[in-house]
Amino acid sequence: MIYVHVPFCGSFCIYCDFYSEIARSAGVRDRYVNDICAEATRRQEEIRRSSAVRTLYFGGGTPSVLPLSSLERIVRAVDAGPLDEFTVEVNPEDIVQGGLDYVRGLLDLGVNRVSMGVQSLDEGMLRWMKRRHDAAGARRAFRLLRQAGVENLSVDVIFGISQLTDEVLERTVSELLDWGPEHVSAYQLTIEPKSALGQLYARGAYVPASDGQCSAQYGLLCERLAAAGFRHYEISNWARPGREAIHNSAYWSRAAYVGLGPGAHSFDGQGRRSWNSQTLSGWTAESETLDDAAQRTERIMLGLRTDRGVGRVELPAGAVERLLGSGALTELPGGFIRIPEDHWFVSDAIIADLV
Numbered sequence: 001m002i003y004v005h006v007p008f009c010g011s012f013c014i015y016c017d018f019y020s021e022i023a024r025s026a027g028v029r030d031r032y033v034n035d036i037c038a039e040a041t042r043r044q045e046e047i048r049r050s051s052a053v054r055t056l057y058f059g060g061g062t063p064s065v066l067p068l069s070s071l072e073r074i075v076r077a078v079d080a081g082p083l084d085e086f087t088v089e090v091n092p093e094d095i096v097q098g099g100l101d102y103v104r105g106l107l108d109l110g111v112n113r114v115s116m117g118v119q120s121l122d123e124g125m126l127r128w129m130k131r132r133h134d135a136a137g138a139r140r141a142f143r144l145l146r147q148a149g150v151e152n153l154s155v156d157v158i159f160g161i162s163q164l165t166d167e168v169l170e171r172t173v174s175e176l177l178d179w180g181p182e183h184v185s186a187y188q189l190t191i192e193p194k195s196a197l198g199q200l201y202a203r204g205a206y207v208p209a210s211d212g213q214c215s216a217q218y219g220l221l222c223e224r225l226a227a228a229g230f231r232h233y234e235i236s237n238w239a240r241p242g243r244e245a246i247h248n249s250a251y252w253s254r255a256a257y258v259g260l261g262p263g264a265h266s267f268d269g270q271g272r273r274s275w276n277s278q279t280l281s282g283w284t285a286e287s288e289t290l291d292d293a294a295q296r297t298e299r300i301m302l303g304l305r306t307d308r309g310v311g312r313v314e315l316p317a318g319a320v321e322r323l324l325g326s327g328a329l330t331e332l333p334g335g336f337i338r339i340p341e342d343h344w345f346v347s348d349a350i351i352a353d354l355v
């Protein structure tokens, strides 16, 4: 299970604080590609050891700002062997610009899943978010991806923006469902202090959506996606049966993974985590080892984000009985406990009660 971080974007979205830089020159991008190829070569042993889950994921940033030749160099250097899932995150604008040739090039590299950041199909919302694409671009990109033969497509949506009305969200979701994606990820807007939105908020120029508004919009998504036959398998993720993301699901079950590139995290599947520094070239790694209590907390936090839940043995008996009684937890066959969907919106408080 390998993650490759591509730290370039065409422009910055208002809410984002991921590690990324504007990809201004080919020279800067080439230096990054050289460094990540060197890291992949140096960490071949770890890559081999993490192959119990056979996935490769290019995330960012925006991997689709890289030309196919750069992506190909990285794929060769990673040398991941046979893969069950190879996902690339894309921006609609890059797909429109690259056209069928770019998408076919991705498929030739072995990509079999594409995750596209649509976020909204309302022009006003897209402009406010400072997304690079407009709604027409997203429609065109989706059609191009399908036309080129991408059979496993995920789209991202954002909700919980104070000026986003339920009607506008409803229109976006309806149209996205008409497109027929295999997977939908929906994230509530968070105000990251270092983002442009965080600065607006700090000077009182953005008033966050109320909990009631966010909860209603989350409920709308749950309802619409369930009615369309999607399985809500993780707090923020819905899939058509059999199309659940293998890579992300493995994170939630704490499988080992290798993260390559600036800011990428790695995990040995037991207690050791490491993370690369956030610098475009010459990044270095730091690490920590989690003790038993920290590992248990992590198993609870990750497990309760999913519809598979977590083993009852991990949880404090008294709190479990109380939360089962109030309907904030449900018992599953096989000794597992989960948070029911109608309580996922308040999962942070439930989890805090259990760890």
Ligand code: SF4
Binding pocket: 008, 009, 010, 011, 012, 013, 016, 017, 018, 020, 060, 061, 062, 091, 117
């Ligand atoms: S949200 Fe994605 S595309 Fe926008 S700035 Fe962040 S990483 Fe780049």
